[in-house]
Amino acid sequence: MTTQTSYEGVSPFAAGLRSRCPRCGEGHLFKGFLTVADHCDSCGLSYDFADSGDGPAILIMFPVGTIVVLLWLITDAMFHLPAVVHLMLWLPAVVIFSLLLLRPFKGVLIAMQYASHGGKRPPANGGDA
Numbered sequence: 001m002t003t004q005t006s007y008e009g010v011s012p013f014a015a016g017l018r019s020r021c022p023r024c025g026e027g028h029l030f031k032g033f034l035t036v037a038d039h040c041d042s043c044g045l046s047y048d049f050a051d052s053g054d055g056p057a058i059l060i061m062f063p064v065g066t067i068v069v070l071l072w073l074i075t076d077a078m079f080h081l082p083a084v085v086h087l088m089l090w091l092p093a094v095v096i097f098s099l100l101l102l103r104p105f106k107g108v109l110i111a112m113q114y115a116s117h118g119g120k121r122p123p124a125n126g127g128d129a
């Protein structure tokens with residue numbers, strides 16, 4: 001535990017991209033590859049509020065799909081590769097790019113959730129009741 005009591009100035013993007021606590025920016029956010037820890041090991045913030053849902057997967061699909069299709073088209077125009085070679089190249093690329101981006105995107109979404117709700121779980125009905 002640190003003795004720091006003021007946590008101003010922690011950027012949700014910096015904390016999320018580094019998979020760090022959205023309040024202190026030091027503790028680990030994940031206890032596995034994508035499993036959110038119970039609490040921050042530095043400041044003790046409970047991560048009960050963290051629920052990114054399918055947000056990271058949706059946000060990753062668009063850039064990864066765009067990048068892979070562009071690479072597919074460029075390599076096909078340059079080298080005229082058979083379709084099976086493209087599949088052998090780009091299917092693993094989709095998996096690798098997605099796995100590389102999933103954790104930082106999930107971290108940023110959780111950090112933004114903390115920044116907008118102050119560590120409280122947002123109401124399930126969106127606050128309309």
Ligand SMILES: [Zn+2]
Nearest residue numbers: 021024040043
């Ligand atoms: Zn913390």
